[in-house]
Amino acid sequence: MIMTSNAVSDPSFNLAAYVLEAGSRTPEKVALSLLDGEAHEDWTYEQLIAAVRGTATGLLETGLMPGDRVLMRLGNTPDFPVAYLAALAAGLVPVPTAAALTAQEISKILPQLKPRAILHDPAVPCPDSDTIITLDALRAMRDLPPSAYHMADANRLGYIIYTSGTSGKATAVMHAHRAITARRMMFDGWYGLQEDDRVLHAGAFNWTYTLGTGLMDPWTMGATALIPVAETEATTLPALIASHKATIFAAAPGVYRQMLRDQAPLYLPHLRHGLSAGEKMTALVRETWGEVTNTPVFEAFGMSECSTFVSGSPQTPAKEGAIGTAQPGRKVVIHTAKGDARPNTPGTIAIHRSDPGLMLGYLDDPALTASKFDGDWFLTGDQGMMDADGQITYVGRTDDMMNAGGFRVSPLEVEETLLNAPGVTGIGVTEVEVKKGTNVIAAFYTAAAPIKEYTLTDFASAELARYKQPRLYIHVDALPTGGNGKLQRAALRALYKASRS
Numbered sequence: 311m312i313m314t315s316n317a318v319s320d321p322s323f324n325l326a327a328y329v330l331e332a333g334s335r336t337p338e339k340v341a342l343s344l345l346d347g348e349a350h351e352d353w354t355y356e357q358l359i360a361a362v363r364g365t366a367t368g369l370l371e372t373g374l375m376p377g378d379r380v381l382m383r384l385g386n387t388p389d390f391p392v393a394y395l396a397a398l399a400a401g402l403v404p405v406p407t408a409a410a411l412t413a414q415e416i417s418k419i420l421p422q423l424k425p426r427a428i429l430h431d432p433a434v435p436c437p438d439s440d441t442i443i444t445l446d447a448l449r450a451m452r453d454l455p456p457s458a459y460h461m462a463d464a465n466r467l468g469y470i471i472y473t474s475g476t477s478g479k480a481t482a483v484m485h486a487h488r489a490i491t492a493r494r495m496m497f498d499g500w501y502g503l504q505e506d507d508r509v510l511h512a513g514a515f516n517w518t519y520t521l522g523t524g525l526m527d528p529w530t531m532g533a534t535a536l537i538p539v540a541e542t543e544a545t546t547l548p549a550l551i552a553s554h555k556a557t558i559f560a561a562a563p564g565v566y567r568q569m570l571r572d573q574a575p576l577y578l579p580h581l582r583h584g585l586s587a588g589e590k591m592t593a594l595v596r597e598t599w600g601e602v603t604n605t606p607v608f609e610a611f612g613m614s615e616c617s618t619f620v621s622g623s624p625q626t627p628a629k630e631g632a633i634g635t636a637q638p639g640r641k642v643v644i645h646t647a648k649g650d651a652r653p654n655t656p657g658t659i660a661i662h663r664s665d666p667g668l669m670l671g672y673l674d675d676p677a678l679t680a681s682k683f684d685g686d687w688f689l690t691g692d693q694g695m696m697d698a699d700g701q702i703t704y705v706g707r708t709d710d711m712m713n714a715g716g717f718r719v720s721p722l723e724v725e726e727t728l729l730n731a732p733g734v735t736g737i738g739v740t741e742v743e744v745k746k747g748t749n750v751i752a753a754f755y756t757a758a759a760p761i762k763e764y765t766l767t768d769f770a771s772a773e774l775a776r777y778k779q780p781r782l783y784i785h786v787d788a789l790p791t792g793g794n795g796k797l798q799r800a801a802l803r804a805l806y807k808a809s810r811s
Contacts, residue, residue, distance in 0.1 A: 323464035325487040326366075326399035330359050332505070332532030341529060342388060345510075345550050346539045353388065358529075361452040363459075365396035368451025372443060374426055376401030376460050379470065381425035383416065383436040384445070385409050386514040386540040391525050393429050393448055398468060398487070401460030405470045405482075409516050413437045419472065419480055422674060464488040467670060471518055473614035482673035483614050492667025493527055493617065499637025500610050500621035501558060501585065503531050508580075510536040510556035512547055512565045519588055522617060523560050544568035548576045555580040562588040564791075566595050566607070576603045583608060587618055589796050590633070590704055592726045609633050611659070611704060613690055615669040615682075619661055620702050632701040633694075640665060644696045645687055651696070656705055659694045660687040693720075710799055712741040712751055719751065719778050721799065728780075731769040733757045738789045739780065740799040742806045750781035754802050760785040782806075 333341055333355030342353040353361075374380070380397045382404055384390045390406070397404035405423060407416065413435040420437070430436050431445045468487035472480045497503040501523075511524025515537060528535040536554055538547070544565050551559055557580050561569075566586065584599060584607035591609055599607050611633045612618030619640045622628030626635055636642035641662035644651035651657035661668060663686050671679035682689055693705035705711075706720040713719070721739040728737045736756035741749045753766070763783050770779040790801035 320464040320488075322461040323487055324399065324401075324459040324461050325468050325490045326362060326395040327459040327461070328487075328490050329395065329526050329530050330355070330362065331530075333529055334359060336532055339532070340534050342391075342525070342535050342537065343554065344388060344537055344539060345542070345554055347546070347550075348553060350554065355529075355532075358392070360456065361392045362395045362399055363456030364454040365392055365448060365451040366400040366457035367454040368448070369396060369402060369427075369443075370400050370457060371454075372427065374400070374402055376462075377403065377467070378426035379403045379405055379423060381416075381420075381423060381428045382406045382516070383409070383428055383430045383434045384516060385431045385434050386516055387431075388515065389431065389445060389448060390515040391521060392452070394469075394521065396451075399459050400457055401462065403467055403469060405472075406516060406518065406521065407472060409434045409514070411435065415480070419482070423470070423482065462487075464491075465670075470673060471614055481675075481678075484670040484673055486666075486670050488666045489617070490526065490530070492665060493522060493530070495637040495639045495667075496523075496527065496610070496618060496621070497531065498623065498625060499640075500608060500618065500623050500634075501527070502582065502624040503527060503533065503558070505532045507531070507533040507557045508536055508555055509533060509558045509560065510538075510547075510551055510554065512538060512542075512544070512559070512561035514540065518614070519560075519562070523585065523587070545571070548578065551578050551581055552576075557582050558585060559583075560585040560587075562586065563591040563595060564589075566591065566599055570595065570598050570602060573598060573602055578603055578605065581605050583624065585610070587612065590722055592729055593631075594726070594730060611692070611702070613692075615688070615690075616661055616665060616667050619665070619667065620659070629697075629699075629701045631703055632697075633704045635700045635702065642702070643687065644694055644702070645684065645689060653698045654695050656693055656695050658708065659690045659692045659702065659704075660684070661690070662686055663688055710740070712739075713749070724751065724753070724774065724778055724780065727773045728753055728755070728766070728770065730773075731755075731761075731766055733759075733761045733765070736789050738797050738799060738802050740802045742782065742803055744782075751779070752782035752784060752802075752806060753780035754784045754786050754789065754805070756786060756789060 337356035340352045341355040341358045344351040380402050394404050417437045428442045430442045465486050471483050509528045511520045513520035525535050583605050587610045608622040610618035610621035622634035628634040644657040645660035646657040691708045695703045706722050724739045725737045734755050738754045742752045743749050766783045790798045
């Protein structure tokens with residue numbers, strides 16, 4: 311099954327051309343600044359566009375044809391977005407992947423993906439292949455004459471991204487060229503993005519959150535993207551925000567936590583607000599950020615299948631405890647087996663199939679694609695509640711929800727509470743099987759040293775209803791996270807199971 315949308319039906323469209331159009335009108339403006347402390351490497355829009363279109367020429371000269379899939383095994387450098395846009399400009403189908411994936415993990419996706427070429431940085435793990443285009447060869451293409459943009463149906467396949475979901479199995483998600491137009495709904499619905507903004511994103515070039523929020527969106531607006539060099543410590547980010555006059559800062563919640571460890575006031579005179587996505591930010595982190603920077607942080611909810619579509623924004627801030635409202639132009643409901651949920655009633659967060667940002671489907675898996683829909687609604691698998699004002703409260707993943715004595719319990723609520731327990735530096739909560747047919751709530755925590763269990767149980771009993779309190783507390787050296795920094799609760803369950811075998 312391949313989804314189509316009536317929202318964008320332009321028969322002559324190209325994602326890369328769309329992204330770079332505003333910059334073509336201001337060729338001398340800085341499009342990208344690569345930050346290395348006080349030093350920086352600047353790319354003007356003229357240089358960026360020339361590199362993209364020259365690389366597109368080079369890719370086509372290798373014999374690649376529009377529609378061919380190109381696997382990206384590139385590092386945390388500007389080569390990544392240049393190659394990504396170049397492939398799209400040429401009508402190829404780029405497949406960005408996280409540099410952290412091993413050669414063995416990449417080998418597992420090759421039989422299904424069948425890429426015609428692999429763009430490879432030798433510093434990034436990759437299996438041997440006779441289809442590799444080296445980083446040096448890619449860089450040499452930048453000086454070639456510019457390719458014309460491959461203009462065609464906006465609903466055609468544009469790019470493929472991989473999501474592990476909660477099962478840990480990589481799933482290929484297909485997106486159309488039109489998906490870039492849906493991101494404009496974020497400009498007012500989340501960012502408050504303006505042409506003169508300087509957007510500093512703390513993520514790596516080869517993370518889809520950075521690729522969209524940190525690069526494609528500022529460039530679509532004709533703004534300036536600021537990206538720290540690889541291995542930049544979170545503790546140095548406030549100085550970068552200040553010295554490079556960032557007006558918007560974006561990062562995952564974990565980065566905010568690291569930045570706020572000493573909770574000292576941060577003087578960020580040009581910053582209007584922060585953006586957060588990837589996982590839910592705790593109230594403590596959000597409140598602390600506001601106190602030490604005197605700026606708000608706006609969260610967004612989304613997924614690989616549709617990027618972000620619910621968020622708070624400068625125009626419509628989220629209420630206390632909520633993640634925000636559907637972005638302007640989005641059709642979002644709380645779905646139940648009986649239809650739309652009543653206000654403040656839990657159900658599955660769902661988005662209408664007409665949304666231009668919604669995926670085309672899962673690669674070679676029409677059955678899985680169809681299973682995600684109920685009529686015209688794409689079911690996200692995330693639970694939420696919507697109030698009468700359209701404000702949505704996130705409850706958790708359907709498959710992460712815990713059952714305690716017949717009560718449904720969100721791990722997010724327990725984690726947010728226990729993160730305030732004395733000595734706890736990180737927390738992950740899930741349900742584990744202690745004996746056949748008997749599951750209990752377990753809290754896996756990081757701390758400088760194991761904490762006396764009564765300290766944790768006393769804290770939990772004072773802060774949580776009895777049925778929400780963990781029955782097990784397990785000290786771990788580190789919490790398992792994916793390449794995007796999200797906690798992997800399935801890995802916690804596997805860790806517990808392995809410890810008992």
